[in-house]
Amino acid sequence: MVKFSIEKKTLLGRLGKIESWGPVEVNHHTPSCMTYLRAGHIPHLTWDVAENQLKLEQTPIYQMTLPSLVTNAKIIEKFGKGAAKFCGMPGKNAIHLTPFDPLGKLPGGYNDSKSIAVWTANGKVSLDVKTWRSIVNSFGCSSFESLVDYDTPKDAGQKKLVKAVDRTKTFHEQLFLQDEKVSGERVVALGGGFSKYHRRKCAVDVGLAENTAAYTVEFHEFTEGKETDEKEMKELLEETFSPLPPTKLRCISGPFNPKTVLFLVQQGIDFFDSTFPIKLAEEGHAFCLADDYPTSSKYEVVDFNNQKFADDFTTPFEGCACYTCTKYTKGYLQHLLNTRELLASILLVIHNMTEYDRMFKLIRKSLENSEGL
Numbered sequence: 001m002v003k004f005s006i007e008k009k010t011l012l013g014r015l016g017k018i019e020s021w022g023p024v025e026v027n028h029h030t031p032s033c034m035t036y037l038r039a040g041h042i043p044h045l046t047w048d049v050a051e052n053q054l055k056l057e058q059t060p061i062y063q064m065t066l067p068s069l070v071t072n073a074k075i076i077e078k079f080g081k082g083a084a085k086f087c088g089m090p091g092k093n094a095i096h097l098t099p100f101d102p103l104g105k106l107p108g109g110y111n112d113s114k115s116i117a118v119w120t121a122n123g124k125v126s127l128d129v130k131t132w133r134s135i136v137n138s139f140g141c142s143s144f145e146s147l148v149d150y151d152t153p154k155d156a157g158q159k160k161l162v163k164a165v166d167r168t169k170t171f172h173e174q175l176f177l178q179d180e181k182v183s184g185e186r187v188v189a190l191g192g193g194f195s196k197y198h199r200r201k202c203a204v205d206v207g208l209a210e211n212t213a214a215y216t217v218e219f220h221e222f223t224e225g226k227e228t229d230e231k232e233m234k235e236l237l238e239e240t241f242s243p244l245p246p247t248k249l250r251c252i253s254g255p256f257n258p259k260t261v262l263f264l265v266q267q268g269i270d271f272f273d274s275t276f277p278i279k280l281a282e283e284g285h286a287f288c289l290a291d292d293y294p295t296s297s298k299y300e301v302v303d304f305n306n307q308k309f310a311d312d313f314t315t316p317f318e319g320c321a322c323y324t325c326t327k328y329t330k331g332y333l334q335h336l337l338n339t340r341e342l343l344a345s346i347l348l349v350i351h352n353m354t355e356y357d358r359m360f361k362l363i364r365k366s367l368e369n370s371e372g373l
């Protein structure tokens, strides 16, 4: 099971603790984030580098994303020892399997009544329930998500919304048919797009099922770079959560910046993923929280592609104790980006993930110091 307990509720969010994730003991405090994997590793890092240079605060819970592995699904099944071993992950880890890549594209118009579209580097793969169940079983992760019809853009009409929620419900029912085995903890995906009514309907239709370990809210239309409205997000999340048991872990997936994370924590979200730091690193960017974060929600994004850093020999971020900031200069990062060296992404991922991790620590600390409800 996903053993999760809420330790404190405040006006700014809730503090919790995940004691175990499936069979793995983690003692992971929330708010926090899963560690995003692509092709079974932290993007740009080998496991050696991740183990030796990336110092995260807590035992990680990994988010294994399907699109970069789906074309190997049959091979992984034949391999017989699970996706983690196939990808060379060291040790015994808590791993959550999601059918989507939160940094991948999700164009509309490709889902149908039998399957959802998953996008790989080589194009579309239609994922039906039977295939998903077989992948879940052969990948052998600690947990997995139910399928959700995510094709609910802002301008979706009633017909499309009804269809999306109906499909999500059907996929859910088919996935958990009584006589079909599916192994791992069940994280139920909740959709409904921009409609309060359909958010609530979806939560009622799929969220109340027995054996639900946690929830994940489909919110890809609200991630970094999209136009978002806090009032709208608040209302949609309220509709989603109000019919559901309040004590279960609430996850959300996708790149959310430090300001949005604070806002979502306040709305009761416990668990994010680490795609924001990866997204920035892949653009040659690094970020740093303001000194008074999370009292203020401010943070700075620095673009190391900028020529102005070429002869800047200062540390990337004063006060940051990460491998990158203690060993390298701004000028060197600029040089690596300029010459398209792979080391640039490695160093930026290490800094950004360290800072994102520190951000959650600061948020937890501020919740500890806030008055309980």
Ligand SMILES: [Zn+2]
Pocket: 316, 317, 320, 321, 322, 323, 324, 325, 326, 350, 351, 352, 354
């Ligand atoms: Zn750093």
